[in-house]
Amino acid sequence: MVYQSIEKAKNSYDVIVVGSGLGGLTVSNRLARAGHQVLLLEHHHRLGGLATWFKRKNHTFDVSLHGFPYGMVKTCRKYWNEAIKNSIVQLKNIVFDNPQFSLTTTFDRQDFTRILQEKFSISGSVIDDFFVTVRKMNFYDDLAMSTRELFEEFFPGRSDVHRLLMEPITYANGSTLDDPAITYGIVFSNFMDKGVFTFQGGTDHLIGMMSDELEANGVTICTKSKVERIVVEKGRVKGVMVDGRVISAPCVISNSGITNTVDELTGRDAFPDDFLADFDKVKINNSSCQVYMGIKPGESFPDVGDLLFTSTAPSFDSLEMRDMKTKSRTFSIYYPQTRPANPDYTVVASMNGNYDDWADLTDEEYKAAKQEMIERSLVDLERYIPDIRSKIDWLEAATPKTFSRYTLHTKGTSFGTKFPGLDISRKIFKVVPGLFHVGSVGIIMSGWLGAINYGVIVANDADAFLRS
């Protein structure tokens, strides 16, 4: 699809959405379907935000398509369309390999129950109790209990069990044992429902279908359009400043990070002191590092699993996982069936990362650190695919600086904010009428499913405002 150039955008709309991550795309689609005139502005040259891909040689690399919960099926059917829903397929081979245990699972409640009983000798009733407890957790429940306390209650002293339960979630949303148990319970239960799913055809296919749907519903889309400022006058939203002019709208929805939205785009002057006091307590989540590997045309390797949670660290430690030299990484293995129309083998190694570790390096140091990370990833992957080096024809690394450059997020945060960010995001329109925020916040509203569902929730708020 060819996007509109910003010069051709009209002078006013009902709603302007700043940013086209999955939250921004979904809020745009919902509001357009509800009959509002929507302008969607994206600074990058393509839509999707972190749900993105890039091409090198004959390879297409997916950045954040490693797995999402089954809930995406219902969500895509209701808020997007059948074709999008029908592209969702299961990843059946999830592998864990670390000094404490090695196993393969379908990552659902039934299989986890089996594994916890057979491999970890936990009694069936404790496992059931644990599943029932986490399933019942709600975001408005008590926040006092941490995930560590939850694990200690059910599996005291069992660092191996804690690792099995926590490691995938730490990769999925940056949370640690110190985050509230409810954020863990909600996300973990979503996955345990039916396992891990992916999108056949790849991220490019998904975003292509979403952009067609937006066009059919009448959304005006302008890429390469960085919003410089959200304009607030007399306490209300007036529009946005982009490409040197003001486009007006009574409602602006920012899909930029919540910290950027308040500090940079809107400016602190627009907010009351008590709101800012709460806002200043919000902490952002960590960023990521990745290594992308492309396999030569004609080469192949056997099925070693779809998603490999690997580590040579002695036990689970979220700080170790964010370290520049972490020994913990997930390998996402993309087989030819990922893109049946363009069959290829690629591997993406993902690690958590701290922006500050990478930001202050000199150019030389930065290059060297990337090279070392590539090398460590290859050494680890050789344990599963011994001859991988000889088959690779593309190697490239991304760091927190890369994520920050493409999304503009504060310190390249991959998963928005810790839990209190959700409250800030939810109440922003109560302090500045017409200003809404959508996008990864509060751990539970991050990830593909979280970001899309949050788009629906915010669309409902914005629709109520526009019709009031």
Place this chain on the structure above:
Amino acid sequence: MTRGEIKDVILEIIADIDEDADMDGLNPDEPLRDQLDLDSMDFLDIVMELRKRYKLQIPEADYPELATLTSCINYLEPKLKAL
């Protein structure tokens, strides 16, 4: 709108949201959530659809009123009387 018409509207909206919903055996006094496998996102869809159709604003504090078919009708009847 009559109570019967309101009931039809609610069932129609639910059918749009959940194509597999089995409305035949529905007990009007039992929570919809338990009988039809509706989640909180589905209730949000009902709220948004009612607003679109009838300009009806349902504040978040009133969402519990939508729990059963009967409580929905009781809640909506005075608001939709004029239509």
